[in-house]
Amino acid sequence: MSSSSEEELIHMFKGIPFTTRSSLELLNSLDAFDAREDDVLLVSYPKSGTHWLARVLTSLFSAQVTLTSPIEFGDISRLEELNQLSSKRLIPTHLDYNMLPTNFKNKKCKMIYISRNPKDTAVSMFHYYRDNPNLPTIDSWTAFFDLFLKGDVVCGSWFDHFLSWEEHANDKNILFLFYEDMKKDLPKIVKKISLFLSLNVSENDIQDICKKSSFSAMKSDTEKENSDPHNTVCALTSNKKLIFRKGAVGDWKNHFTPKQNRRFEETFNEKMKLSKMAKSLIYEF
Ligand code: A3P
DSSP states (O other), X not given: OOXXXXXXXXXXXXXXXXXXXXXXXXXXXXXXXXXXXXXXXXXXXXXXXXXXXXXXXXXXXXXXXXXXXXTTSBSTHHHHHHHHOOSOEEEEEOOOGGGXXXXXXXXXXXXXXXXXXXXXXXXXXXXXXXXXXXXXXXXXXXXXXXXXXXXXXXXXXXXXXXXXXXXXXXXXXXXXXXXXXXXXXXXXXXXXXXXXXXXXXXXXXXXXXXXXXXXXXXXXXXXXXXXXTTOOSSTTOSOGGGTOSOOOSOGGXXXXXXXXXXXXXXHHHHHTTTOSSHHHHOOOO
């Protein structure tokens, strides 16, 4: 990372790098947030399929929900803005479990965590760093790979993020989803989500939702849209055009050297040794 831009773009909060688009005052005040029992949280580490899941969820709810920008995005006025919304709220966040406002936990709000093979997440994040002016400059894939493994990237360590949420995977109000499962059988996952959210959807609705949520449909919709800086699902950018890159499983194979793959697996096995879900995460080793 080049240090001058890093200073302007990144600051630390509780040991985790955040972009300066999340003010420290806001991050410090999150616990004051007034959660509502019917809030639904869309939780992810960056580059795990957040926008994709947001599309599925907004389609499932039809007009009955407002997709807000992430709870950690902006300054302190954010809390009041969210407070003013009279409709049901679908709130995205990249926060790890320990940083999530306690009111969401106390009120047992429904939370959906989407995860993806961290090797593909790393590659996706590398391209995002290169294309996104809100993130520090990265010299090469080699340099980014090291930063990712160390957790020296926005939102911190992928491993810590995942583990903080996995600890709560059996809570009844939390649903875990995997990007690769959505790629394999989206209708099945849409059904699973509708059951979790107690929404009634027909087979036709499901087909329709899957069509609207395809990579090509979402990419072409975004190309037609004008970006609204306040309408953002990811706290790292308002420019949705940066999101739809490849949408594939296994792109890591085009980037990882055999040595990087060995190092990644060593770290993965060490960090995830107590994880029950680790096996669902790594596809195509
Ligand atoms: P790639 O960079 O590998 O293409 P997020 O929304 O969390 O920022 O994640 C972005 C990643 O999800 C990008 O991955 C993007 O292409 C992929 N993605 C977005 N919409 C998708 C869709 N409808 N189907 C499959 N992948 C999608």
